[in-house]
Amino acid sequence: MELERDERLKQQLVLGKVVEIQDLEHLESLLDKAGSSLVVVAFYTRSCGVCKELLKEFQSMCEEAKAAQVRAVFARHNLLDEFDSWSDISVWHTIRVPPTIFFYDGGAVVKKVTLHDVRRMGEKAPTIRETMQQDMRNMRTIFRQMIFEKAPGARD
Numbered sequence: 001m002e003l004e005r006d007e008r009l010k011q012q013l014v015l016g017k018v019v020e021i022q023d024l025e026h027l028e029s030l031l032d033k034a035g036s037s038l039v040v041v042a043f044y045t046r047s048c049g050v051c052k053e054l055l056k057e058f059q060s061m062c063e064e065a066k067a068a069q070v071r072a073v074f075a076r077h078n079l080l081d082e083f084d085s086w087s088d089i090s091v092w093h094t095i096r097v098p099p100t101i102f103f104y105d106g107g108a109v110v111k112k113v114t115l116h117d118v119r120r121m122g123e124k125a126p127t128i129r130e131t132m133q134q135d136m137r138n139m140r141t142i143f144r145q146m147i148f149e150k151a152p153g154a155r156d
Contacts, residue, residue, distance in 0.1 A: 017062070017074075018058060018059055018062050018074045018075060018076055019073070019074070019075040019076070020075070020076060020077070021041065021075050021076065021077040021089065023087065023088055023089065024088045024089050024092055027041070027075075027077070027089055028107075030073065030075055031104055031107040032107070034073045034104075036071065036106070037071040037072055037073050038070075038071065038072045038073070038103060038104070038105055038146055038147060039072070039073045039075065039103070039104040039105075040058075040061075040072060040073070040074050040075070040101065040102075040103055040104075040143060040146075041074075041075045041076065041077060041101065041102045041104065042054055042055060042058045042074075042075075042076040042077075042099060042100075042101050043076070043077050043079050043089070043090065043093075043095050043098055043099065043100045043101070043102070044076060044077070044078060044079065044098050044099050045078060045079050045080050045098045046078060046080070048098050048099060050098075050099055050115060050132060050135075051098050051099045053132055053136070054099045054101075054115060054135075054136070054139075055076060057136045057139065057140075058074060058076065061074065061139075061140065061143060062074040070147055072143075072147065077089055079095060079098055093109075097114050099114070099115045100112065100113065100114045100115070101113045101114075101115075101139060101142075103142070103143075103146050105146075110146070111142065111146060113138070113139060113142055115132075115135040115139070
């Protein structure tokens with residue numbers, strides 16, 4: 001089973017797809033196999049509307065990074081298991097507010113970003129939409145900054 005999962009993981013990394021992380025062991029394997037690539041992981045829940053928007057944007061970023069030949073791996077993880085209990089990854093990283101994005105370099109977390117929970121904003125729809133759009137722009141900006149930091153030769 002583990003060998004099969006490792007083989008699937010290798011194929012997903014080669015194809016440049018967003019990898020769905022199952023558990024902490026799977027995340028550790030992904031970080032190991034990613035090598036020197038920047039790893040970007042979106043933590044979400046299925047019932048979170050903002051998370052759904054994030055995942056669409058995340059997929060788009062993955063495709064753009066692949067087209068630009070950026071050394072980055074994109075993954076996502078549902079913070080709740082099939083029984084709506086917090087997953088082992090959410091417990092390990094103490095993530096309680098979706099959506100949250102972690103940036104890993106060399107297997108270590110180098111940046112953590114939590115997007116606004118619009119359900120708690122209590123504002124009008126246009127303001128919520130604007131906040132979500134700003135969060136998505138910020139996420140893209142942070143991603144570009146992380147790539148730039150990983151590629152010091154690009155500054156010359």
